[in-house]
Amino acid sequence: MTTPFAEVIGDPIAQSRSPVIHRFWLEQLGIKADYRACHVPQDSLAHYLSARRNDAAWRGCNVTMPHKQAIVPLLDHVDPLAARIGAVNTVVMEDGKLVGTNTDAAGFLEPLRPLLQRPHLFCMARIIGTGGAARAIVAALAPFNMVLVLAGRDELKAQALLASVDPAGEHHAVPLAHFAQATDFAFDDREGCLDLVINASALGMAGQAPLAFDFSHAPPGSICYDIVTSPVDTLFLQRARAHGFATIDGLSMLIGQADHAFRRFFDALPPRDADDRLRQLLAS
Structure with a gap:
């Protein structure tokens, strides 16, 4: 059975700490899934979405620079808040459609x-x-x-x-x-x-x-x-x-936005009572 996964995309992407956050929560909750970092060059964004649309194991992605605004016209639907912001940082599949939202706010x-x-x-x-x-x-x-x-x-x-x-x-x-x-x-x-x-x-x-x-x-x-x-x-x-x-500090926003994305990806509440340990991991 293929392991469900979500990921963060960007160009570059090596600096992202999102995998640390989501993998920590998955481990704490005992959920058999993964969260990855995926390098997507600016000219490959449409191809990336086309490939993921047909991947049954894909639960969605977080979007970081420089794709937050460029991804908007490539999606099937963008929720009202993300549309008003003009930027998407979280994409999930809903009823076969790519739906964008913004958890940064x-x-x-x-x-x-x-x-x-x-x-x-x-x-x-x-x-x-x-x-x-x-x-x-x-x-x-x-x-x-x-x-x-x-x-x-x-x-x-x-x-x-x-x-x-x-x-x-x-x-x-x-x-x-x-x-x-x-x-x-x-x-x-x-x-x-x-x-x-x-x-x-x-x-x-x-x-x-x-x-x-x-x-x-x-x-x-x-x-x-x-x-x-x-x-x-x-x-x-x-x-x-x-x-x-x-x-x-910036970890407050980083962890907070990841919380809302995690719920959408894995249909579970992250264990926020472990924030102190997570912060130690992120600061190391």
């Missing part, structure tokens, strides 16, 4: 939900990045009536992202350099407010340029969230803690 929100469920006088998020992850984060935060300030190398791209994902929101686009330069803005009393500073870009990742962010832009009590996972404890997070801010 839910994964991003997971560590923030206790805070977002409280009443606040005012909520603002400063977001760095205009890629697929940023689109998911804007879509995730939009229902919470949060003012978003989106920074990107291309300010027009940031404006277009906000207009397409949440056209009714009260949001602002700024150039990336805006947050790199010090400000003497005097923040008012932030009691009762929720302020987030989010790195949704690859800046600060191993092999990439560091994130240039001046913490004079972060109001007192801000929470700093970095989606980068290599390294887990980025320089941005280290500097945030040095300035007295609470932090959330």
Whole structure:
């Protein structure tokens, strides 16, 4: 009997930690299945989907860069959230059709939900990045009536992202350099407010340029969230803690989005009571 499997696809793909997460959960639950990493070059994406469509053992795939947006027109159906985001990170077979969804938004929100469920006088998020992850984060935060300030190398791209994902929101686009330069803005009393500073870009990742962010832009009590996972404890997070801010690392979003994908692939709830051990594996 062929072993059921799911996988993560991308170009490159060797850096992905998704196999560690899913294999850990499969082992913990005693499920006889596998989860792999599959290198799919950009010009082979359509061929990959055609081959997997007819593979009875295939339970679906996670999608990482650079395919999250390119895969959308190749699918039979995309759910409303993924369509609004304009990016798919999870594909499954449903009734013989390739169906795309996006679990990045839910994964991003997971560590923030206790805070977002409280009443606040005012909520603002400063977001760095205009890629697929940023689109998911804007879509995730939009229902919470949060003012978003989106920074990107291309300010027009940031404006277009906000207009397409949440056209009714009260949001602002700024150039990336805006947050790199010090400000003497005097923040008012932030009691009762929720302020987030989010790195949704690859800046600060191993092999990439560091994130240039001046913490004079972060109001007192801000929470700093970095989606980068290599390294887990980025320089941005280290500097945030040095300035007295609470932090959330990229493993929170990575594990959170994998949770929702795992349920779809293997029809089981992942053992989240083992998160500490999983984090140790991912950090090693």
